[in-house]
Structures are given as C-alpha cells and as structure tokens.
Amino acid sequence: MKVKTVKQIGGLLAAGVLFSSSLVAFGGDAGAPPKAAKTLIEPPGNPLSFFDGKLVFDVQERLRFEIRDNNFDFNKAVNAPTDDAWLLHRFRIGMAIKPVDWLKIYGQGQDSREIDSDRVNVPGLAGAEGDDAFDFRQGYVELANYQVFPLGLKVGRQELSYGDERLVGSFDWNNFGRVFDAVKIRLEQPRFWVEAFGSRVVLTERDKVNPDDSHDWFSGVYFSTTYIPIQTTDFYVFYRDKGDNNPDLQPVNAWSKVGVGNGPAARFAAIGTRIKSTPGKLAGFDYEGEFVYETGDVWATNRASKQSSLSAFAAHVGGGYTLESNSTKPRFGLEYNYARGDHNPRDGTSQSFQNLFPTNHKVLGQMDLFAWRNIHDGRVQFKLSPCKKMTFQIDYHALFLADTSDFWYRANGITPVRQKTPAGKDVRTIGASSFAGHELDVKVGYQVCKNLKLEGGYSHFFAGTYLKDTGAHGDADFGYVQALLQF
Numbered sequence: 001m002k003v004k005t006v007k008q009i010g011g012l013l014a015a016g017v018l019f020s021s022s023l024v025a026f027g028g029d030a031g032a033p034p035k036a037a038k039t040l041i042e043p044p045g046n047p048l049s050f051f052d053g054k055l056v057f058d059v060q061e062r063l064r065f066e067i068r069d070n071n072f073d074f075n076k077a078v079n080a081p082t083d084d085a086w087l088l089h090r091f092r093i094g095m096a097i098k099p100v101d102w103l104k105i106y107g108q109g110q111d112s113r114e115i116d117s118d119r120v121n122v123p124g125l126a127g128a129e130g131d132d133a134f135d136f137r138q139g140y141v142e143l144a145n146y147q148v149f150p151l152g153l154k155v156g157r158q159e160l161s162y163g164d165e166r167l168v169g170s171f172d173w174n175n176f177g178r179v180f181d182a183v184k185i186r187l188e189q190p191r192f193w194v195e196a197f198g199s200r201v202v203l204t205e206r207d208k209v210n211p212d213d214s215h216d217w218f219s220g221v222y223f224s225t226t227y228i229p230i231q232t233t234d235f236y237v238f239y240r241d242k243g244d245n246n247p248d249l250q251p252v253n254a255w256s257k258v259g260v261g262n263g264p265a266a267r268f269a270a271i272g273t274r275i276k277s278t279p280g281k282l283a284g285f286d287y288e289g290e291f292v293y294e295t296g297d298v299w300a301t302n303r304a305s306k307q308s309s310l311s312a313f314a315a316h317v318g319g320g321y322t323l324e325s326n327s328t329k330p331r332f333g334l335e336y337n338y339a340r341g342d343h344n345p346r347d348g349t350s351q352s353f354q355n356l357f358p359t360n361h362k363v364l365g366q367m368d369l370f371a372w373r374n375i376h377d378g379r380v381q382f383k384l385s386p387c388k389k390m391t392f393q394i395d396y397h398a399l400f401l402a403d404t405s406d407f408w409y410r411a412n413g414i415t416p417v418r419q420k421t422p423a424g425k426d427v428r429t430i431g432a433s434s435f436a437g438h439e440l441d442v443k444v445g446y447q448v449c450k451n452l453k454l455e456g457g458y459s460h461f462f463a464g465t466y467l468k469d470t471g472a473h474g475d476a477d478f479g480y481v482q483a484l485l486q487f
Helices: 003-027 465-470
Strands: 055-069 085-100 103-115 132-143 151-158 180-189 192-202 212-225 231-242 266-277 285-299 307-322 331-339 375-387 390-400 435-449 452-463 476-486
Touching: 180 212, 435 465
Parallel strands: none
Antiparallel strands: 055 085, 055 476, 085 103, 103 132, 132 151, 151 180, 180 192, 192 212, 212 231, 231 266, 266 285, 285 307, 307 331, 331 375, 375 390, 390 435, 435 452, 452 476
C-alpha cells in the first residue's frame, strides 16, 4: 500500500467533509434524517423547493475513501492493482416538476469518478468502479395521486426496489447504482398494494449516454399486504428473458472505454414470498423470511452456447430482539441465508440460484465477496445507538459453499472468485472443502444533521479451507470512510 496515496486521498476526503459541512450550515436544519415522503410533494422548509412545491431540486454529493487488501486474489505474495486505496466521488442532481397533484416529471443526472486508483479506470473491469462522466441517470413521468385514485403509472428511466433488495434493488452502495428503463403500474389500497412492471436494465458505458440492454427483458408482479396486522406479507413473480451475454460491451483491452455486461443468456421465472414483522408489535422481538423458487433455462454465454434447464431454490430466515427500555436500543439478531449451487456442471441441468439484480452489500457482508447464490451464510448481528445521532453495528458471517461442484460467486452474482487452481484444474472438480471463511464487519454512522451523514467501517475476512484447497489463501481487509450530503 502506498502511504503517500492514502494520505492524499484522506486529505481530499477531509476537504470534502469540510466543504459539505459548510453547505449544511448554509442550507440544512439540525435533526433526525428525513423520512421518505409518502406523497410526491416535498415537505415544507426544503431550500430547493419553489412555487409551493411545483418545482423541486434534489442534490446528493457522496465521497467515500476505500482501502482494500487481498479482496480479489487472497494472495499476500502479490501486490495486485486491487490492493490499493482510492477515493470514490458521486454527484447527483435532480429536478421534479409537479404542476398538478397527479403529475410528476422528474429528471436526474449523475457524475461518478474513481480517483487515484491503480485499478483500470473502466466500470466493472477487474473489480474497478471506474469513471462515468456526467450522465443521464433517471428520467420519468409519473401519473399518480393515491389519496384520490388508487391507480398510478410511472414511465421512463427509474429505480426498481422490492423487499429487502435481495433480488431487485437500486444497489446504492455502488458508485453508479442501478436503474431500469421501465413501465410500472401500481394499485394502492389502505391495506395492500400491487405493482406490475416491464423493464430493461441500464448498463454503465463510459463516454456515452448509458444504454439499456435491448436483449435483457425483466418483468414482474409484486403484491404486498398488511392484512396480518403484525407483519408485512409479500408475494411476487419475476421473469427474465436475456438473449445474449453483452458481447458488444466486453472491453477490447485493459484501457478500453467501454463498460461490461451483466451475465450470460437466461430465461426463467422466480416465484417468491417474503414476510417481515411490523416494528413495535412484538414487545421487542422481530422476525423475517424470504423463500424463492426459480425455473427455466440458462446458457453458458449466449443462446448458441450450452443450455441447461434451471431448477433452483433460495431461502432467508432471521429474527432478533431489541431492548426497547434501554435508551441505546441494543438489538441482537440471528439469520441464515441459503441458495442452491449446481450439483454437476456437465449434466444439462442447473440448480445454481440466479441472484437477478440485488443489493447484496447490506445483507451478505460489507466486503462484497458473496452473492445469494451457492451459499450457506450464518449471520450474528449486534447494533445499538450510543447517542441519538450515532449508530454502531457489528456483524459476523460464517460462510460455506452450498455445493463445491459450483463456483463461489461475488456480490454481483455472476463473477466467480476463482475458476482454476494453480495447477490449472477446474475448482469444481477437485473436491475442495465447502468452508469459504469468516467475515467480521464493523460499521459506525453519525448523522451530523438531517442533510449530512458520516459513516465508517472496517471488515476482515478470515480465509477458509476452500481457498487453501484451490490456491492462495491469505486473509483480506477492507476499510472505508464516507460522507453523504443530500438535500
């Protein structure tokens, strides 16, 4: 690790925090973080709201300093480009026009940069986040006023987010995030809502307006109800029809200005249900669960490659207890995450669960080493609020592969951690141990005021016997400090 680089980036982050603080002093109010509005009208007091809420701007500036060691190769003998420190910058600005209470027109731009990194500066290549200069992120028209009429329509480039984002989410931790070109219809009633959508995921492509993937159609129906008073109950069906593996987006060389694709061809349905207890209803106890079955077909690369029939399953269960009588609100939680892996890569069938478009960072570890695919994950969590504006959280994960005849997949659900042993053997064929390792995550957040939040974290991965059986097996480390300013 280059000390000079770390100091330079740390200085840049400190300068960003000071600049953010000065902006807050000018335009922000002290208090708790703002809650998501249930209507399309911005709350009173927003300094970027004009004409009684008919014209509203939103601004977000995020700076995150990261330092990583052995996160990608687990090899202490090699100082890889990914064993480095860098600064991630993301700026968003949006404008909402709401001439009447049932019509909203919204547009948002985003500028994302990776500063002072040894990694190649291409989005998604070799673990890099890379640069995407000011680009079109969201742009949609929404027709909705659920207080008056139960139906709403939203058309254009937008985020899709369902449940805890284990299958479909905005992936906001990432420096680009995730959006879709979509048409979405929503029916909302006091005790339930249902949405139906058709979409194409938007790809990150350097030096061009980000396109959607015309060969990747994603649609679904999602139903959510509170008819059982102590919980939210969801049912959903998602369908993905992807025709290729984005060959036009694969980098030509290490410094190509083109982004990367989002996986091989596939055509399958995911049928699932989710339950989650309502906060405050169970005398401090809470519970949650999600269960998904997938059926269809997957291909090795494009539709001309090897085809396998898909039959896969995944489950999540968890629960906890919060000591509500204590001012720090300590919570202790346990959970288990499981997703099947493929039993035999040569038999024409696949049991490898497809993770779709998730936000795995917040549920499967800060180091982004795992997807909800071919995994057993036992998680222990403890969190509390030492004071009104501060949160502290520590997570422990015990991680195993569900089947060593399949790969270990990173958080994107596509990229294998390791495909070959040092001797050139396929890691799926050598009978390796299923124990991947332990991950310990610590995170602290501080809400300076309603517009500015500071956050920091440290993670250590204790390499398991799977890594030892397949090659280099050094432990890995990750740390970050982040400042988020938003109006």
